[in-house]
Amino acid sequence: MNRPTSAASDDAPDSPDPAGSITPRSTDVEVSLYRTLVQEIEDCAIFLLSPEGRVRTWNAGARRIKGYAADEIIGEHFSRFYPQEALARGWPDHELREALAHGRFEDEGWRVRKDGTLFWANVVITALRDPSGVPIGFAKLTRDLTVRRQEEERLRQSEERFRLLVESVKDYAIFMLDPDGRVASWNTGAIEIKGYLPAEIIGQHFSVFYRPEDNAAGKPAYELAMAQRFGRVEDEGWRVRKDGSMFWANVVINAVHDSTGLLRGYAKVTRDLSERKRLEELERSSQHVSEFLATLAHELRNPLAPLRNAVGVMQLETVSPKLASCRDMIDRQTGQLSRLVDDLLDMGRITTGKIELRTAPIDMAAVVAHSVEAVRPLADQREQDIDIDMPEQPVIVEGDFVRLVQVLQNLLNNASKFSPMGSRIAVRIESEVRNVVMRVSDHGRGISPDALESVFTLFAQEDRLLDSTHNGLGIGLTLCRSLVELHGGVITAASEGRGKGSIFSVRLPRARHRAGNGGPKPLRRAMDISAGALRILVIDDNRDSADSLAMLIGMMGHEARAAHGGAQGVAIAREFVPHLVLVDLAMPDMDGFAVLHALREYAPLASTMTAAMTGFGQNQDRERSMLAGFDAHLVKPVEMALLDDLLARAKRRQHAGDASWPVA
Structure with missing residues (x-):
């Protein structure tokens, strides 16, 4: 057994050292300095092994890292630094064989200290040979990388936890x-x-x-x-x-x-964010509720007004029992429609209902055929042709047949309505790998670039104030989009600009599988109206509404005239000098507010009673009328009770002998 020492043996001064720097030509001083340097290093265990793997030298770093004193370990086999698992697979001998075969071997793994604790080591073993090439041992360097290993393990565990978090x-x-x-x-x-x-x-x-x-x-x-x-x-x-x-x-x-x-x-x-987008669309749609409700009320009340006036005239006449029955039926139904409008206004908002789709494999050819058939009368009336382009093979989607027909019919209706007489409309069905695309194109008035998305917003219309010829309530395209999205699809609009036509595209996924009325109101009689005739002027651009209301007021015993526009009404008022003017607010040539201003500027009419008469009946509409100076705000169709009250106010004012009361 070799003699224990803390450095190389004295009888072998020329033995190679771990770094290979000591040679037979080195001086004794150099050898001593080099051995002292190696001996004092504490961050790295540096020692020599015999050819059999027994420890021959031991430095300060080896003592600090592995825990052995030199006299405890020199002469012992280096395998005692390895855990049982490594010994069982013969790892120490494997390392020496690899070092001999290749001159050097490097490894990282667990090693054992004197007290039995484990540390993570980086190990480099270098084979040593004499000048003739005969193996004379090994130089072994060991570094303690336990701290680095712990950091790497913490990082690995953190990354693993993050990976599991992301995956879950x-x-x-x-x-x-x-x-x-x-x-x-x-x-x-x-x-x-x-x-x-x-x-x-x-x-x-x-x-x-x-x-x-x-x-x-x-x-x-x-x-x-x-x-x-x-x-x-x-x-x-x-x-x-x-x-x-x-x-x-x-x-x-x-x-x-x-x-x-x-x-x-x-x-x-x-x-x-599909659900969030849907809620945002609903929120944006609610911003148009007031405008929608006002438009709806106005559009419904305008035709109701002359109907109600006509019924009032009939109630003041003696008619046969059959005609009286018909008159009362019209009166009841007109009242019912008026109540429906009022109920809608009272709701103050529009709520979207839940639509349950009855889905099944559907051939798009059938959808196109039914939609075109439904639109044909409108297209024929406008002398328009509908071109259909479909693949030869059946194109199948999974959807609700009725709802898809509703979508395509709506798009075709719009294409016909907004296209010129004699133009062509095209329906094209395209088959993609995962989708079916339905396109409706026309050569009509087109859509401006900034309105391509807003045309789908509930109640919104691009040209509501510019062109009322074809305006509706702005619901159709919103309904189309809702139905298409319920099918898992998307609808988009494209246009090169105003006057250059439009293309609406609907993309749908392919099918996975083949295929009691109130009682009658009492009759109104002319003799129910007290004596004292008034001069009354009705101004309304709706001729039926103006003429029927003037007729009704005249049958009540008053002198009534009708004007069919604002300017005409002002001219008649200056000649007629009425006690009461009933004026429609929404007239094309001169609205009701301008008429009121013109009446007030004419001295003889300064004290004439005025009543706004309109289909707009929300609170802000009433407030605007009163702030403008109207004496009353009547909502079409005018309720007879409210008209009676207004006439009674005018009579009381007449009987009071007001000096400012207009005199013809």
Whole structure:
């Protein structure tokens, strides 16, 4: 056994040292200095092994790291530094064989201290040979990397916890893309939101989540370029699930670089905001409620007004029992319609009902045939042709037949209504891999670029104030969009601008499988009206409304005249000098407020009673009329009781002998 020593044996001064720096030509002083240097190093265990693997030298670092004093370990086999698991597989001998075969062997693993504790070691074993090449032992360097190992393990556990957290998130699609934009990871949220299993999507380019038109426009590549340039890009828009259905997504893409600045890929987070978007649309729609309610009331009350006036005239006449029955029936139904309008106004809001779809595999050819048949009378009246372009093979979607016909019929109606006489309308069905696209195009008035999205907003219309020729209530396209989205699809509008026609596109996923009235009111009689005739002027651009109300007032015993416009009404008033003027507020040439101002400017009419008469009956409408100076605000159709009250006020004013009362 070798003699214990803390340095190389005195009888072998020229033995190679761990670094290979001591040679037969080295001086004794150099050897002594070098051995002292090695001996005093504490951060690294440096020692020599015999060819058999027994410890020959031992430095301060070996004593600190492994816990043995020199006299405790020199002469012992170095295998005692290895745990049982390594000994069982013969790892110490393997290390020596590898060092002999290759000159050097490096390893990291668990090693054992004198007290039995383990530490994580980096080990380098170098084979030593004499000048003739004969092996004479090994130099062994061991570093304690336990602290680094613990940090790495903590980092690994943290990364593992983060990975498990990301993978378990269901509300967010969180995944990685490689630098080329191909999917590199896939969490549970991505499975839930996009519908792909990891095996189906990893390795695929992320452009598969975008609509064909977005891919054609280069949107995926643009977003990666922006993320690489600015570090982060955020977007909201339509994305496509595996089954072809659309959802509104919030997408954040972050570029990921390594410590050298090299791009390693992209982190992508996607949220499904379809429900939020629906709620936002409802919220935006509520902003149009007041306008809608006012428009609805006005449009319904305008035709109701002459009906109610005509009934009032009939009630003042003696008629046969049959005519009286018909008159009373009209009166009851007119009253019912008026109550429906009032109920709608009292609600103060429009609520959307839940629509249950009755889905089944549907051939789009049948949808097109039924829709075109329904629109044909309107198109024929406008001398318009409807061109149909469909694939030869059946195109099947999963949906509600009635609702899809409703969508296409609405689009065709709009195309016909907003296109010139004798024009052509086209219906085209296109079959894609995962979707069916239905397009309706026309050569009509088109849509301005900033209105392409708002045309789908509830109650909103681009030209409500500019062109009332074809205006309705602004519900049709909103209903279309709601129905299409219930089918998992999306509807979009495209137009090159005003006067250049429009194209409405509906994209749907392909089918997965083939295929009591109130009592009559008492009759009104002329003799029920007290004596004292008044001069009354009715101004309304609706001739039926003006003439019928003037007739009714005349049959009550008053002198009544009708004017069919604001300017005409002002002219008649200056000649007629009425005691009471009933004036419609919404007239094209001169509205009711302008008429009131003109009447007040003419001295003989300064004290004439005035009543606003309109289909707009909300509180703010009444307040506006009273602030403008009207004495009353009557909502069409005018209730007879309110008209009686107004006439009674005029009579009381006449009987009071007011000096300012107009005199003809």
